Amino acid sequence: MPSLAALYSSSFARSARRSSLLLALSLVGAVIALPSTAQDTAAAQDPAAVERGFAVWKGQDCTGCHGWAGNGERIGENPTGPSLRAIEFPGDVIKEVVLCGRPGSDMPAHDPQAYTDDRCYGMTKADIAGQRLLKGKPMTADEANDLVAYLLDRVVGRPNQPNQDDCLAYYGEKKKRLCERYPTAESQGL
Numbered sequence: 649m650p651s652l653a654a655l656y657s658s659s660f661a662r663s664a665r666r667s668s669l670l671l672a673l674s675l676v677g678a679v680i681a682l683p684s685t686a687q688d689t690a691a692a693q694d695p696a697a698v699e700r701g702f703a704v705w706k707g708q709d710c711t712g713c714h715g716w717a718g719n720g721e722r723i724g725e726n727p728t729g730p731s732l733r734a735i736e737f738p739g740d741v742i743k744e745v746v747l748c749g750r751p752g753s754d755m756p757a758h759d760p761q762a763y764t765d766d767r768c769y770g771m772t773k774a775d776i777a778g779q780r781l782l783k784g785k786p787m788t789a790d791e792a793n794d795l796v797a798y799l800l801d802r803v804v805g806r807p808n809q810p811n812q813d814d815c816l817a818y819y820g821e822k823k824k825r826l827c828e829r830y831p832t833a834e835s836q837g838l
């Protein structure tokens with residue numbers, strides 16, 4: 649059970665705050681059987697891992713298809729990736745999708761060793777023979793862990809429209825004017 653402070657800082661806590669029952673339960677420190685997704689997003693992410701993960705996000709190929717804010721607004725003529733703000737998977741599932749891709753779709757595998765053994769969904773090359781498999785920019789397992797920390801902290805569960813803070817963090821102060829077109833974090837209740 650994460651500390652109350654950690655719960656408060658998480659996006660789950662923001663929705664939990666609206667539920668007085670959940671809030672009361674967490675105040676008395678009762679153990680709540682949260683579904684795994686909620687538990688994962690409730691867990692406070694290590695800030696250093698989140699920062700490293702942000703660097704991975706910016707340096708990888710994700711934004712081309714999922715958009716700089718992960719909301720599914722692809723850049724240029726890339727295939728369109730779904731919004732990552734709307735997903736409800738726990739971190740280990742996100743990590744597997746990132747490293748293993750989704751055979752048969754435009755979601756690339758980023759582990760260079762994917763499907764050389766059964767590390768990906770228990771499947772090998774023979775199992776996915778004939779299916780489309782894109783190869784993304786290579787990524788280590790450590791980078792994937794950091795990237796997942798970033799996604800859970802700043803992307804997953806956020807409103808689909810990015811806010812000014814997201815924009816400034818991604819593009820920097822030089823783009824302040826451009827970022828003003830987005831809503832403030834405050835107006836999103838963040």
Ligand code: HEC
Nearest residue numbers: 708709710713727728729730735742745746750753754755
């Ligand atoms: C070439 C385009 C492309 C790139 C690059 C790409 N994705 Fe995807 N991604 C997709 C598509 C298309 C899907 C939907 C796959 C399907 O139909 O199941 C997807 C699915 C996903 C999903 C599952 C979402 C869901 O709703 O099922 C996650 C998580 C994800 N991508 C994360 C990433 C991350 C993180 C990166 C960068 C490391 C990345 N993607 C790079 C196109 C891309």
